[in-house]
Amino acid sequence: MEIFEVNILGCGSAKPTTRHQPTSQIVNIRGKYFLTDCGEAAQIQMQRMGLNMARIGHVLISHNHGDHVFGLPGLISTMALLGRTAELHIHGPQQLDRFLQAILDTYCEGITFKVLFHPIDTRGHYIIYEDRSVTIWSIPLQHRLPCSGFLFREKEGLPHIRREMIDAFNIPICQINNIKAGASWQTEDGTIIPHERLTYPAEKGRSYAYCSDTAYTPALADIVRGVDLLFHEATFPMAFEQRARQTFHSTSAQAATIARDANVGKLCIGHYSAMIDDETSLLEEARSIFPNTMAAKEGMCIKI
Amino acid sequence: MEIFEVNILGCGSAKPTTRHQPTSQIVNIRGKYFLTDCGEAAQIQMQRMGLNMARIGHVLISHNHGDHVFGLPGLISTMALLGRTAELHIHGPQQLDRFLQAILDTYCEGITFKVLFHPIDTRGHYIIYEDRSVTIWSIPLQHRLPCSGFLFREKEGLPHIRREMIDAFNIPICQINNIKAGASWQTEDGTIIPHERLTYPAEKGRSYAYCSDTAYTPALADIVRGVDLLFHEATFPMAFEQRARQTFHSTSAQAATIARDANVGKLCIGHYSAMIDDETSLLEEARSIFPNTMAAKEGMCIKI
Numbered sequence: 001m002e003i004f005e006v007n008i009l010g011c012g013s014a015k016p017t018t019r020h021q022p023t024s025q026i027v028n029i030r031g032k033y034f035l036t037d038c039g040e041a042a043q044i045q046m047q048r049m050g051l052n053m054a055r056i057g058h059v060l061i062s063h064n065h066g067d068h069v070f071g072l073p074g075l076i077s078t079m080a081l082l083g084r085t086a087e088l089h090i091h092g093p094q095q096l097d098r099f100l101q102a103i104l105d106t107y108c109e110g111i112t113f114k115v116l117f118h119p120i121d122t123r124g125h126y127i128i129y130e131d132r133s134v135t136i137w138s139i140p141l142q143h144r145l146p147c148s149g150f151l152f153r154e155k156e157g158l159p160h161i162r163r164e165m166i167d168a169f170n171i172p173i174c175q176i177n178n179i180k181a182g183a184s185w186q187t188e189d190g191t192i193i194p195h196e197r198l199t200y201p202a203e204k205g206r207s208y209a210y211c212s213d214t215a216y217t218p219a220l221a222d223i224v225r226g227v228d229l230l231f232h233e234a235t236f237p238m239a240f241e242q243r244a245r246q247t248f249h250s251t252s253a254q255a256a257t258i259a260r261d262a263n264v265g266k267l268c269i270g271h272y273s274a275m276i277d278d279e280t281s282l283l284e285e286a287r288s289i290f291p292n293t294m295a296a297k298e299g300m301c302i303k304i
Numbered sequence: 305m306e307i308f309e310v311n312i313l314g315c316g317s318a319k320p321t322t323r324h325q326p327t328s329q330i331v332n333i334r335g336k337y338f339l340t341d342c343g344e345a346a347q348i349q350m351q352r353m354g355l356n357m358a359r360i361g362h363v364l365i366s367h368n369h370g371d372h373v374f375g376l377p378g379l380i381s382t383m384a385l386l387g388r389t390a391e392l393h394i395h396g397p398q399q400l401d402r403f404l405q406a407i408l409d410t411y412c413e414g415i416t417f418k419v420l421f422h423p424i425d426t427r428g429h430y431i432i433y434e435d436r437s438v439t440i441w442s443i444p445l446q447h448r449l450p451c452s453g454f455l456f457r458e459k460e461g462l463p464h465i466r467r468e469m470i471d472a473f474n475i476p477i478c479q480i481n482n483i484k485a486g487a488s489w490q491t492e493d494g495t496i497i498p499h500e501r502l503t504y505p506a507e508k509g510r511s512y513a514y515c516s517d518t519a520y521t522p523a524l525a526d527i528v529r530g531v532d533l534l535f536h537e538a539t540f541p542m543a544f545e546q547r548a549r550q551t552f553h554s555t556s557a558q559a560a561t562i563a564r565d566a567n568v569g570k571l572c573i574g575h576y577s578a579m580i581d582d583e584t585s586l587l588e589e590a591r592s593i594f595p596n597t598m599a600a601k602e603g604m605c606i607k608i
Binding site: 082 | 318319320321322325344345347348351352368369370371374375377378381382385386399402403406407409410411
């Protein structure tokens with residue numbers, strides 16, 4: 001299987017603690033890194049985890065709160081120090097632009113690569129990136145300021161060749177790509193071997209949804225329905241539901257409710273409040289609603 | 305002795321490594337913290353070291369390179385989250401102002417405390433802060449952009465009372481402050497007991513000079529002459545003297561030469577290049593010129 005994994009750089013919230021870094025992740029799809037949010041010290045965390053920042057082509061910023069963006073100045077400066085030449089694409093709400101410009105104008109004189117900003121309309125669910133292996137969609141979230149989640153959908157690959165059929169019918173190598181692309185095969189005696197007998201289907205494209213930060217939004221379930229992995233913030237335990245509502249965050253139980261209603265494969269919770277000393281209770285709460293839940297932790301790599 | 309100590313939050317240079325944080329320190333003078341440079345993740349490092357950011361009244365920024373300022377957004381935001389009300393004073397070269405304004409305008413809406421910026425004229429050696437226990441001077445450094453070091457001079461306290469003399473002459477408690485302030489004492493028979501017999505002198509005021517980042521500048525020795533502790537950058541080993549000159553940094557041997565010529569008490573080197581895997585050779589080089597040298601390390605607390 002090709003690589004599709006989520007590396008947890010941090011899973012805390014705004015107030016730093018000695019236990020957690022701010023919430024940031026590297027989504028690695030076939031060796032391409034998508035940096036998803038960029039809290040302070042994200043670059044340091046990448047170094048600790050042996051993740052090479054040169055592989056980051058796109059940075060996806062959910063919203064313009066400091067704990068999701070304060071790692072950008074250091075990241076961009078270090079990329080410049082390392083002599084990067086490849087363009088760096090930054091996707092995020094329009095509000096991010098001013099900070100980005102201040103960084104670029106003040107600290108990036110003579111920078112050797114282009115930084116391109118792509119504003120996200122956080123009210124919609126639409127494609128913000130696409131290549132031959134993945135499509136990334138925005139997910140409208142409900143927070144104190146414009147905020148977007150990200151849905152990564154791997155594209156289904158080509159079907160796999162049945163080696164034994166190729167041998168049995170003496171099909172030449174030069175025809176393999178045609179068959180993968182959907183062709184059948186005609187033997188010398190004119191028999192048609194249908195495409196389906198020559199191949200077995202490609203794996204279903206995998207999917208990952210990142211939802212941080214957001215108030216409990218039942219409509220989210222429709223957007224993230226059936227994803228293999230859902231990361232949903234769980235800033236507070238159930239007992240702090242009112243606090244969660246006031247601050248436009250979610251409880252662990254609410255995260256699990258979305259996961260259950262959306263029938264996802266697995267739920268990963270994170271974005272823990274600084275007041276949480278131990279995530280076990282958050283995890284138990286979530287599991288009572290959606291058993292296949294895990295708790296994010298710095299340094300973790302989740303294979304999808 | 306009252307507290308006068310230097311806490312090393314980081315002692316690396318611009319390119320981050322897993323071994324070092326960017327160069328930043330907390331100079332603690334009698335419980336008042338002076339944050340000296342503020343690289344990315346300085347606030348996280350403070351938490352790890354148990355240093356309470358509420359005690360920071362003044363931030364001293366040597367120059368406007370990212371590795372000395374990218375911790376400011378997170379620091380200010382966290383102070384706001386913690387409900388700080390005390391003014392925060394930031395001293396640094398004029399160039400810092402734009403970044404600071406972008407942070408304040410974009411991320412500090414409804415902030416509960418004032419952030420006051422005090423530009424430093426980095427060409428001069430003058431007082432930038434003074435209270436009853438310390439005077440802080442700027443130190444003109446030679447770098448690729450305006451840069452200032454900082455010289456902390458503790459004020460000499462009042463002389464100490466000789467308890468046995470007070471008892472011998474039955475001097476009332478209400479006179480103690482007068483005597484500390486320089487008064488003599490007249491006994492009932494008219495004999496004058498001079499001030500010097502009643503007291504012993506206060507300890508000499510201690511001093512600390514912070515010099516990062518700078519090209520080798522022999523004239524520095526005059527400014528830092530006789531300080532108890534000199535922190536001098538030693539970005540490169542002697543073999544890279546040309547590189548040091550080109551980038552306006554110093555070698556370890558040059559740092560030690562300043563320490564020797566200035567006849568300081570102790571030298572601490574730091575601001576190591578990312579290419580240095582082991583500081584032992586830097587330390588040996590420095591010690592061959594100035595034996596009383598130590599190498600900075602994250603988490604270290606140096607008592608003066």
